[in-house]
Amino acid sequence: xxxxxxxxxxxxxxxxxxxxxxxxxxxxxxxxxxxxxxxxxxxxxxxxxxxxxxxxxxxxxxxxxxxxxxxxxxxxxxxxxxxxxxxxxxxxxxxxxxxxxxxxxxxxxxxxx
Amino acid sequence: xxxxxxxxxxxxxxxxxxxxxxxxxxxxxxxxxxxxxxxxxxxxxxxxxxxxxxxxxxxxxxxxxxxxxxxxxxxxxxxxxxxxxxxxxxxxxxxxxxxxxxxxxxxxxxxxx
Numbered sequence: 001x002x003x004x005x006x007x008x009x010x011x012x013x014x015x016x017x018x019x020x021x022x023x024x025x026x027x028x029x030x031x032x033x034x035x036x037x038x039x040x041x042x043x044x045x046x047x048x049x050x051x052x053x054x055x056x057x058x059x060x061x062x063x064x065x066x067x068x069x070x071x072x073x074x075x076x077x078x079x080x081x082x083x084x085x086x087x088x089x090x091x092x093x094x095x096x097x098x099x100x101x102x103x104x105x106x107x108x109x110x111x112x113x
Numbered sequence: 114x115x116x117x118x119x120x121x122x123x124x125x126x127x128x129x130x131x132x133x134x135x136x137x138x139x140x141x142x143x144x145x146x147x148x149x150x151x152x153x154x155x156x157x158x159x160x161x162x163x164x165x166x167x168x169x170x171x172x173x174x175x176x177x178x179x180x181x182x183x184x185x186x187x188x189x190x191x192x193x194x195x196x197x198x199x200x201x202x203x204x205x206x207x208x209x210x211x212x213x214x215x216x217x218x219x220x221x222x223x224x225x226x
Binding site for chain 1: 147149157162217
């Protein structure tokens with residue numbers, strides 16, 4: 001059981017480049033989310049999804065796009081990378097009931113130069 | 114809006130000391146409450162949870178009780194070990210509203226031998 005798998009683990013981008021952070025889960029979870037973690041700010045929600053075909057914005061969505069065409073996958077796209085997007089990104093998934101909490105991936109450390 | 118406030122760190126303790134990390138929340142309604150732990154270089158792991166008032170979550174010697182009257186979910190452990198050194202995050206979620214996790218800023222714990 002792989003849980004939540006994020007790729008890549010590390011990435012360096014130049015300002016203005018685009019890229020996609022991949023996230024896949026094999027637990028048949030309905031809910032999936034993307035967070036960014038910055039020093040002293042905890043984790044902030046970027047986008048989330050309650051099921052295939054349904055996505056919505058979180059607290060800090062600007063500069064990011066998501067789609068959810070299958071239950072398993074929830075990619076995060078950076079359209080035109082900026083230095084302010086340098087962060088650690090975590091994907092998480094959960095059943096639609098809160099009894100089990102969220103399972104997190106191991107993260108992607110992104111640096112934009 | 115909904116929010117979570119944790120005591121600031123870092124917290125430094127000697128091995129076998131008693132640990133309390135304070136967490137209070139502001140929310141409209143009755144969310145599910147969680148403690149997550151992040152070891153260096155890793156993603157977040159669910160430590161314990163409580164889904165209704167007066168529930169006590171427990172795991173690995175850690176405990177927290179959902180106190181509706183004081184809107185608190187303080188984390189405690191009777192005797193910490195060096196291996197407990199990590200960052201601890203308190204979080205809330207409303208699972209009937211898409212299950213979005215809202216995190217506190219995290220509390221770093223360092224346990225010295």
